[in-house]
Amino acid sequence: MNKDVLLKKIEDRSAVIGVVGLGYVGLPLAVEFAQAGFKVVGFDVSERVVGELQAGRSHIQDVPSIDVEQLVKSGLLVATTDPARLGETDAISIAVPTPLVKTRDPDMSYVLAARDTIAASAHAGQLIVLESTTYPGTTRELLQPMMEELGFVVGEDVFLAFSPERVDPGNPVYHTKNTPKVVGGVTPACTEVATALYSACIDTVVPVSTPEAAELVKLLENTFRSINIALANEMAIMCDRLGVDVWEVIEAAATKPFGFMKFTPGPGIGGHCIPLDPHYLAWKMRTLNYKTRMIDLASEINSQMPAFVVEKVMLALNGDRKAVNGARVLVLGVAYKRDINDVRESPALDIIRLLESYGAEVVYHDPFVPVIRADPHHGVATDRDSVSLSATELAKADAVVIVTDHREVDYQSVVDHASVVVDARNATRTLTPGKARIVSLSQVPVRETSGARV
Ligand code: SAJ
Numbered sequence: 001m002n003k004d005v006l007l008k009k010i011e012d013r014s015a016v017i018g019v020v021g022l023g024y025v026g027l028p029l030a031v032e033f034a035q036a037g038f039k040v041v042g043f044d045v046s047e048r049v050v051g052e053l054q055a056g057r058s059h060i061q062d063v064p065s066i067d068v069e070q071l072v073k074s075g076l077l078v079a080t081t082d083p084a085r086l087g088e089t090d091a092i093s094i095a096v097p098t099p100l101v102k103t104r105d106p107d108m109s110y111v112l113a114a115r116d117t118i119a120a121s122a123h124a125g126q127l128i129v130l131e132s133t134t135y136p137g138t139t140r141e142l143l144q145p146m147m148e149e150l151g152f153v154v155g156e157d158v159f160l161a162f163s164p165e166r167v168d169p170g171n172p173v174y175h176t177k178n179t180p181k182v183v184g185g186v187t188p189a190c191t192e193v194a195t196a197l198y199s200a201c202i203d204t205v206v207p208v209s210t211p212e213a214a215e216l217v218k219l220l221e222n223t224f225r226s227i228n229i230a231l232a233n234e235m236a237i238m239c240d241r242l243g244v245d246v247w248e249v250i251e252a253a254a255t256k257p258f259g260f261m262k263f264t265p266g267p268g269i270g271g272h273c274i275p276l277d278p279h280y281l282a283w284k285m286r287t288l289n290y291k292t293r294m295i296d297l298a299s300e301i302n303s304q305m306p307a308f309v310v311e312k313v314m315l316a317l318n319g320d321r322k323a324v325n326g327a328r329v330l331v332l333g334v335a336y337k338r339d340i341n342d343v344r345e346s347p348a349l350d351i352i353r354l355l356e357s358y359g360a361e362v363v364y365h366d367p368f369v370p371v372i373r374a375d376p377h378h379g380v381a382t383d384r385d386s387v388s389l390s391a392t393e394l395a396k397a398d399a400v401v402i403v404t405d406h407r408e409v410d411y412q413s414v415v416d417h418a419s420v421v422v423d424a425r426n427a428t429r430t431l432t433p434g435k436a437r438i439v440s441l442s443q444v445p446v447r448e449t450s451g452a453r454v
Contacts (some may be wrong), residue, residue, distance in 0.1 A: 002125045002157055003189050009090055010196045013037040017197075018089035020114045022049055022079060025131060025165040026095035027060045028176040031067055034076040036201035041089055042079040043117070053079035061169060061340075087121030091129070091197050094118070095165060098132045099272070104279045106135060111142060119146050127159040127193050129183075130211075133218050133277050135284035138162070139211035144186060155187030161194035162211035164218030170340045180204040184214030222277040223295055228263045229274070230298035233305050236265035239442035246442040247426045265441055267403045267424040268305035268347030270336025275302070275345045306350035309401065309424045309441075313355065316399050316420045316439045325359030330387070330397040332414065333404025333425075334366045341368035345378075348403040353379040363397075365389045367408055391417040400436070402427050 009015035015038060019030040022044040034040045044050050052059055056069030071077035078085070086092060096110035111132055118128060128147070130139050139162040144154055152158040163183045168174055181202045185191030191207050198205045208214050232250065239246035246265055254262040269275050278299065282292040314324050334348035335341055343349065348364070349372075355362045364372070365386050372384050387393050389409065394400060394417035402411075405425035415421055416434035423429075428438050 003159070003193055006090060006125055006127060006159070006193050007196055010193070010200055013200070015090040015197075016041060016088050018043060018086045018092035018118075020044075020086070020092060020094045020117065021096035021110075021132075022046075022053065023095065023097070024060050024062070024169050025167050026093070027053075027058065027063050027068075028167060029093055029095060029131075029165075030077060031063055031071060032176045032201040034071045035067070037076075038200070039075070040071075040077045041085045042077060043081070043083060043086055044079065045081060045113075047081055050079040050081050053077075062167075062171075062175060083117045084121055086118060087123065090125060091127040091193075092118055093129045093131055093163075095131045097272070098134050098276075098280070100276050100279055105283055106280055108134070108138070108142065111138070115143055115146050119150060122147065122150055122152070122158070124152065124157045127161070127190070127197060129161045129163050129194055129197075131163055131165045133164060133222075133273070133280065134215060135280040136212040136215040136219070137284065138215060140186060155185075155189045159185065159187075159190040159193045160211070161185040161190050162214040163194065163198065164214060164221075166218075166221075169342065177201065178203050180206050182206045182208055182214050182217045184208040184211045186211055216281075219277055219281045222273050223281060223298075225263075226269065226274050226278045226302065227294055227298040228261065229266075229269055230301040232263040232265045233268075233308075234301050236441045237308065242442075243445050244442060245440065245444050247429060247440070264426070266305065266347070267309045267351060269302045270344065270346035270348075271342065272344050275299075306347045306354060309347075309351055309403070309422065310354045310358075312422045312424075312439055312441070313399050313401050314358070316422050316437070319437065319439075320398070320420060322398055323359075324355065326361070327398040328361045328363070328396060329355050330393065330400045330418075331355075331362060331364040332366075332389070332400055332402045332409065333406055334364050334372060335368050335404050335406070338404055338406050338425075339368070339408075343369055343372060346404075349375075349378045349380060351401065351403055363387045363393075365393070366404065367406055389413070394418045 017033045017038045017040045019026045020043045022042045030040045030042045058065045058068045094114045096114050099107045101107045147158050154160050166179045181198045183194045185194050195205050195207045236246040278295040282295045285292050317327050336346040352362050370386050374382050399420045400418040401422040405427035411427050412431050415431050415436040418436040421436045422439045
């Protein structure tokens with residue numbers, strides 16, 4: 001009975017959809033559901049976020065404010081901090097953070113808080129879908145008992161599923177509606193209603209048999225990236241010892257039209273996904289007495305890259321008979337990847353901290369990050385402002401290190417005015433030689449070959 005009623009409400013768009021967590025995952029999802037014709041109750045604990053949304057302003061780069069304004073005005077989208085409003089909903093998607101604690105163990109506090117918020121107003125006929133990236137077993141171990149303690153039979157009275165988020169902030173091609181959505185229900189009926197719900201606003205829905213399978217799909221996707229990025233990084237370290245240009249090797253390998261996927265070395269990995277997600281799987285497997293050797297090794301290699309880059313800076317200064325201690329170093333690009341403004345887990349923060357621990361005077365320039373906010377958790381004691389990338393600033397630096405290669409930066413000007421540039425992203429490869437000596441991730445001794453890099 002409940003299943004058919006819910007399916008009908010989804011089909012005729014009379015279902016009211018709840019979204020818990022209105023961040024880079026939840027807000028785009030809430031907008032997609034509302035644009036598909038559902039009334040959406042967006043819940044967030046932040047008064048600021050809710051106030052901005054109710055005023056028609058989006059705080060998420062990929063969600064235009066005009067869309068929020070129109071949906072709020074039409075009554076299809078309401079943002080609230082009142083948990084009781086979730087009692088009005090027929091389906092709820094949970095999109096709250098799943099960070100790591102200092103020991104790199106899962107921090108489930110946000111999911112548990114969302115669970116308790118939902119429990120307070122849960123009723124028969126509801127579908128609950130967890131979207132936050134987490135270890136396999138979370139949906140069945142943390143959410144199902146709550147529903148059963150309320151007297152509900154999962155799969156009959158209420159429905160429960162996991163559906164991994166695949167939001168790639170700033171991606172110009174893929175967004176919530178056109179990125180295939182994996183869904184795994186606790187029972188076939190759960191999978192059926194969750195599939196019906198997401199099919200109402202997402203082009204392709206991929207049902208799998210269990211929530212554990214869906215939880216693992218996400219972890220496989222991002223562990224795959226972490227391991228392959230680590231391979232590219234270790235290739236850079238090996239090429240540096242071999243005196244071979246790692247970028248040349250990777251570019252040439254990428255000409256293989258099959259059986260190879262290009263990843264590039266860099267200063268390490270940042271963001272809220274790749275550095276964290278594999279550790280959710282590693283943690284779960286530790287509870288089953290299994291050591292995830294590849295995840296642990298990839299994490300070890302990736303996390304040593306900031307030190308590898310700092311060593312390059314030290315060698316570059318040494319080449320000018322300068323010590324790091326007292327040197328002025330300009331870090332160019334601090335976001336965790338190009339053309340975005342997010343510095344979470346950015347290796348640039350580690351590089352800045354390491355350089356300053358050796359006595360360097362560090363400044364940074366990032367056109368997307370005007371201020372790095374104080375963050376004691378990441379060793380950022382106080383706010384610091386981006387400096388201008390002027391010829392004067394470049395000439396004042398004893399070394400410039402390119403950590404994030406934002407496309408809009410004038411790298412020709414950098415090599416024309418700086419004395420030495422450590423290029424951790426291959427951003428200077430095609431430039432006209434300027435004043436600066438270029439130090440690459442993998443150092444190639446000067447040889448009589450065409451295009452050798454110094
Ligand atoms: N990185 C490298 N070399 C590479 C690729 C990435 O050093 O070849 C670094 C980046 O600079 C960054 C970190 O790794 O610091 C992560 O980069 P990413 O490209 O994986 O970007 P993310 O963290 O935004 O990952 C997201 C993920 N999306 C979701 O989890 C929903 C990931 O699954 C996507 O594949 C990725 O975006 C993407 O393709 O852009």
